[in-house]
Amino acid sequence: MWRLVSSGLALLLVAQSGAAHHSGAMFDSQKSLTLQGTVKLFQWTNPHCWIQLLVQAPAPAAEWSIEMGSTGNLYRNGWRSSTLTAGEKITVTLHPVRDGTAAGQFISATAADGSSLGRPSRTAPP
Amino acid sequence: MRWAAIVWLSAVLGASAAAAALNSSQRVRAFAALPDWTGLWQTEAARAFNSLSGKAAGNEYEAINRYVQLVGPAPYTEAWGKKLRADLATPAAAAGASNAKLCTYGFPIIMDVFQLFQAVVTPEETLFVFDDGEVRHIYTDGRRHPAKDDLWPTAMGDSVGHWQGDTLIVDTVARTAGSLGIGPNTLSAQAHFTERVRRLDKNDLEDQMTIEDPTAFTHPWKLTIHYTRAADLDRMLPWDCANDRNPVVNGKISVAPP
Amino acid sequence: MNQLRGAIVALLVMAALAPTAQAALPNWSGLWEGVGLIPAASGGFATPVPDIIRDFGSPPPYTPAEKTKFQAHLKAFDAEFYSDRNPLKPLCIFGFPTNMLFPIQYFEILVTRQETAIIHSGIEIRHIYTDGRAQPPREELWPTHWGSSVGRWEGSTLVVDTISAGGNFAANVLKPGENLVWILAPGPQILAILDDQAHYVERIRMVEPGVLEDQMTIYDSTQFMAPWKITRRYQHVKGVSRMVHEDCEGNDRNPIVNGRFTLK
Numbered sequence: 001m002w003r004l005v006s007s008g009l010a011l012l013l014v015a016q017s018g019a020a021h022h023s024g025a026m027f028d029s030q031k032s033l034t035l036q037g038t039v040k041l042f043q044w045t046n047p048h049c050w051i052q053l054l055v056q057a058p059a060p061a062a063e064w065s066i067e068m069g070s071t072g073n074l075y076r077n078g079w080r081s082s083t084l085t086a087g088e089k090i091t092v093t094l095h096p097v098r099d100g101t102a103a104g105q106f107i108s109a110t111a112a113d114g115s116s117l118g119r120p121s122r123t124a125p126p
Numbered sequence: 127m128r129w130a131a132i133v134w135l136s137a138v139l140g141a142s143a144a145a146a147a148l149n150s151s152q153r154v155r156a157f158a159a160l161p162d163w164t165g166l167w168q169t170e171a172a173r174a175f176n177s178l179s180g181k182a183a184g185n186e187y188e189a190i191n192r193y194v195q196l197v198g199p200a201p202y203t204e205a206w207g208k209k210l211r212a213d214l215a216t217p218a219a220a221a222g223a224s225n226a227k228l229c230t231y232g233f234p235i236i237m238d239v240f241q242l243f244q245a246v247v248t249p250e251e252t253l254f255v256f257d258d259g260e261v262r263h264i265y266t267d268g269r270r271h272p273a274k275d276d277l278w279p280t281a282m283g284d285s286v287g288h289w290q291g292d293t294l295i296v297d298t299v300a301r302t303a304g305s306l307g308i309g310p311n312t313l314s315a316q317a318h319f320t321e322r323v324r325r326l327d328k329n330d331l332e333d334q335m336t337i338e339d340p341t342a343f344t345h346p347w348k349l350t351i352h353y354t355r356a357a358d359l360d361r362m363l364p365w366d367c368a369n370d371r372n373p374v375v376n377g378k379i380s381v382a383p384p
Numbered sequence: 385m386n387q388l389r390g391a392i393v394a395l396l397v398m399a400a401l402a403p404t405a406q407a408a409l410p411n412w413s414g415l416w417e418g419v420g421l422i423p424a425a426s427g428g429f430a431t432p433v434p435d436i437i438r439d440f441g442s443p444p445p446y447t448p449a450e451k452t453k454f455q456a457h458l459k460a461f462d463a464e465f466y467s468d469r470n471p472l473k474p475l476c477i478f479g480f481p482t483n484m485l486f487p488i489q490y491f492e493i494l495v496t497r498q499e500t501a502i503i504h505s506g507i508e509i510r511h512i513y514t515d516g517r518a519q520p521p522r523e524e525l526w527p528t529h530w531g532s533s534v535g536r537w538e539g540s541t542l543v544v545d546t547i548s549a550g551g552n553f554a555a556n557v558l559k560p561g562e563n564l565v566w567i568l569a570p571g572p573q574i575l576a577i578l579d580d581q582a583h584y585v586e587r588i589r590m591v592e593p594g595v596l597e598d599q600m601t602i603y604d605s606t607q608f609m610a611p612w613k614i615t616r617r618y619q620h621v622k623g624v625s626r627m628v629h630e631d632c633e634g635n636d637r638n639p640i641v642n643g644r645f646t647l648k
Contacts, residue, residue, distance in 0.1 A: 024186045026372075026379045041384060044526050045369035047229070048180060052384055065371070065381050069180025071526065072242070072257065072363040076356075077178050081526045103381035106179045118178075154407040164498060230507065246494050246501060250413055253494065259507030263627050272626070280628060361520070362511050364528050366477065368551065 027067075027095040027105040034093045035064060036112070044081035046070050051084065051106070053092060062102040066094055069106075078119035090117070156249035161292040161324075163245035166362065167331050167353040169193070172240045190308070195349045196238045197309025206314075206342040214310060229367035230260055232281030233298065234319060235306045237333055238351050244362065245331075252287065252294055258365045264296050271299055279303065279315060296321040314341035329355040405497050410540045412493040415627065416596060416618040423488055433573050436486070442614050444565070444576040450607040457577055479529035479563060480549050481584060483508055484598055485614060486567045489630070490621045493596075500535060500542060506630050512544050519547055527551065527561045527580035541589040550580035576612075578604055594620055 037055035040063060051066040068074060074083075084090065089112035094104030109117055149157075171193035174182040182189035190197060202210065231239060241256040254262040264287040271277065271284050283301035287294050296319070303315040322334040331353040338346045371382040417423075420439060424430040431439075446454060478488065489505040502510040512533040519525075519534055531549030535542050550561040561580035567573040583603040591597045595617055602612040 024181055026381070029185065043369060043384065046365045047367050047370055048372075050369075050371065050384065065383065067180075067371075067381065068178055069176075070365050072365055073176055073180050074178060075363060076176055076358055079178065080523055082523055097381060099378075099380075101381065105181065108178070149407050149409060149411045151407070153411060157406045246496060248413070248494060248496070253501075253503070255501065255503065255509060259509055261503055261509070261627070261629060265626065269625075282629065284626075360517075361513065361532075362509075364509075364530065366507075366529070368477075368529075 024095075024105055026097050026099070028098050029095050029105075031096055032093055032107060033096050033104065034091060036089070036091045037064065039084050039086055039088045039090060041086060042081075042084035044071055044074075049074050049079075051090075051092065051109075053090070055102075064092075064094075065103040066092055066106050067103070074118075079117065080119075083118050088112075153249055160247045160249065160289070163247055163325055163331065165329075165355040166242050166244055166359050168242050168356045169238060169240070169351065169353055171238065172242060172356075173354065175240050194235075194238050194308065195351065196235050196306055196311060200311050200337075200347050201343045201345050203342065203344050210310065210312060213312075229370070230258060230281065231307050232260075233262060233283050233301055234335065234337065235308055236260055236262070236282075237335070238349075239308060241365065242356055242359070242362070255362075257362055264294065266294075271297075283319070293322050293324040296323060312342070313337070313339050316341045329357070331355075409495050409497070409537065410590060412495055412590065412596065415490050415492055415621040415624055417490045417621045418487045419595070419617040419619050421487060429486075429488065429567075433567055436567060437573070437575075440485075440614075442612065444602075444612050445608045445610045446576075447607065447609050454577060454607070458574060477506070477508060477529050478504075478566075479508070479551060480510060480531055480546065481600060481602070482565055482567075483510075483530075484586075484600065485565060485616050487618075490624070490627075492627060503627070505627055512542070514542075519545065527563075531580075531584070541587050544584075544586040544588065546584040546586070547582075548580050549582065549584065550578070576607075578602070578607070581606065591617070 035053060035055045036057075037053040039051060040054050041050075041052040043050040043052070047070055049068040049071060051064075051068065053064045053066060055062055055064055069077075071081075074080075090109050091112065091114075092109045093107040095107060096104045111117060168176075171190070174189055174193050177183075182193070231241065236256060237254075241258050241260070243254045243256045246253040246255055250265065250267045252264045252266060254264075260282070262282055262285060264285040266287045266289065268288075269286055271286055277284060277300050279300050279302040281302055283298040285296055285298040287296040289295070298319040298321070299317075301313065301315075301317055301319070303313060303317070305312050317337060317339040320336045320338075323331070325331050333351045333353070335349045335351060336346050337343070337349075371384070372379050373382055374380070420431055421436065422430045429436060478486075483489070483491075483504055484502075487504070489508075491502055491504040494501045494503065498513065498515045500512045500514060502512070508530065510530050510533060512535040514535045514537065516536075517534055519532055525532055525548045527548050527550030529549070529551060531546040533544050533546040535544040537543075550563040563578040563580065563582065564574055565576040565578065567575070581604070585601045585603070587599040589597060596619075597615060597617045600614045600616070602608075602614070604612070
């Protein structure tokens with residue numbers, strides 16, 4: 001019984017943990033959304049990198065905050081601080097936040113012409 | 127010719143004296159006897175979560191439960207288990223019960239989560255140096271744990287160790303009581319940790335950890351944590367919380383504007 | 385014959401003293417603090433800040449125009465420092481070069497063949513790679529609190545080259561890439577604001593038993609009339625034989641309320 005309870009509690013505690021930057025509880029992992037927009041800002045920071053994306057459609061126009069991994073995650077997966085620049089047009093797929101604000105968790109992104117971003121990753125999958 | 131030799135010797139010895147901090151031959155021999163644990167090491171959790179999104183494939187919670195052993199079931203006594211369930215009964219109580227911090231993990235969970243580390247092995251101590259700035263110091267100079275008056279609970283506890291061949295035996299006490307930081311588990315102030323750390327081959331390191339907690343556990347909790355070398359990196363990439371945009375608002379994690 | 389014997393003895397002795405890779409490296413083990421920079425139990429340094437600055441003796445060689453800009457920047461910075469947008473507050477990070485020039489925390493130096501790591505008693509670590517590598521190319525770098533450091537040994541002197549040191553901040557006043565040289569004191573006392581284009585060269589050596597010295601030169605051709613030359617010495621910490629790391633998260637009772645530090 002305790003083993004089952006323990007697993008359930010693990011799910012709860014990750015959501016509530018003070019290590020908030022590691023929890024995806026606020027994003028709806030059952031939904032995904034694809035947006036086309038213009039990069040306003042690419043934050044190469046920790047604990048997360050962020051893309052600020054100006055999206056005109058679907059209306060209303062909004063500035064979306066898209067959360068990515070750490071600088072280490074991105075670097076190891078072929079991205080650099082120069083991979084995105086302000087003014088660049090990209091297409092991003094994300095899990096939106098549950099509360100409806102213009103924010104989401106990164107799933108994937110391509111340049112406007114569909115080509116991939118960053119360099120080929122050298123990391124081995126688990 | 128003899129005078130030339132004497133001048134040479136004087137020059138060499140003089141140079142040595144000036145560089146008074148040169149390693150003694152004893153220290154050099156001690157270094158040579160130590161194993162080489164060079165490299166950047168990662169857990170399976172770190173590998174699984176190493177993506178552009180920072181998340182593992184599939185369900186995040188299932189991934190954490192799968193890769194992070196220390197969130198798994200612990201051998202609690204009935205009394206401790208009852209108290210734990212009560213402490214975690216509501217989200218507010220759970221958040222209050224957690225001593226999780228914003229940006230550091232502490233021991234033992236730091237050995238089992240997402241941060242890469244390197245092991246610096248010297249005759250006096252072995253250090254596990256993590257990419258978030260946390261460091262474990264394991265003193266191998268023969269000392270014991272400090273006297274009671276000189277010891278206080280910290281997130282990392284106090285570690286001393288000794289070598290058995292190429293295996294480092296670590297003994298840790300005085301870890302701050304409470305939550306492990308991720309997951310539901312907690313430990314008392316009496317928790318005592320023993321580890322056997324060794325390099326299996328060029329790309330694999332292993333930590334056999336035993337946690338004894340006479341207050342919380344019915345018997346010791348044994349885990350084996352496996353690390354692989356991050357062959358794609360040749361330098362430490364620092365990680366911090368300088369741009370944390372996930373404040374907790376009204377009990378919910380949110381996204382703050384830039 | 386005596387001369388030949390003497391020469392052979394000399395050669396044998398020289399061979400015996402010829403350094404292995406590790407033997408050639410100095411032993412800088414132990415815990416170090418700044419000379420004249422003992423922290424006080426009340427927080428901050430025991431030595432008054434004006435005395436620290438006077439003894440420091442090396443003001444940054446700003447051009448007149450840059451000095452005016454710096455002073456204006458300072459005024460704006462002050463307001464931001466006492467806000468929740470100050471990223472330094474929860475981290476207790478001082479960054480390089482402050483953590484070498486005005487170390488409020490003690491540190492240890494781990495010297496190995498591949499790198500020398502300087503580990504401070506907070507959560508700051510400098511990795512100085514001495515395996516012969518060059519600095520990474522610019523596109524592989526971004527500003528970090530400690531920069532990117534490579535080094536080489538000249539005898540028992542470690543010569544360190546550091547670039548790309550700057551806070552990876554997102555705050556308004558401290559821009560990404562900006563870097564502070566500051567002293568922990570009410571104020572705070574900021575001596576210079578550099579950016580991630582600054583270039584740092586250090587010569588670190590033991591000048592006498594138990595005394596290390598860092599001769600640092602900071603190159604910033606945008607702001608300075610000449611390279612900024614600084615010397616800081618360190619001594620062993622007395623009465624402490626182990627490193628116990630600090631963070632600012634355990635019991636931070638100084639929330640910022642309405643732009644002011646408070647006590648709760």
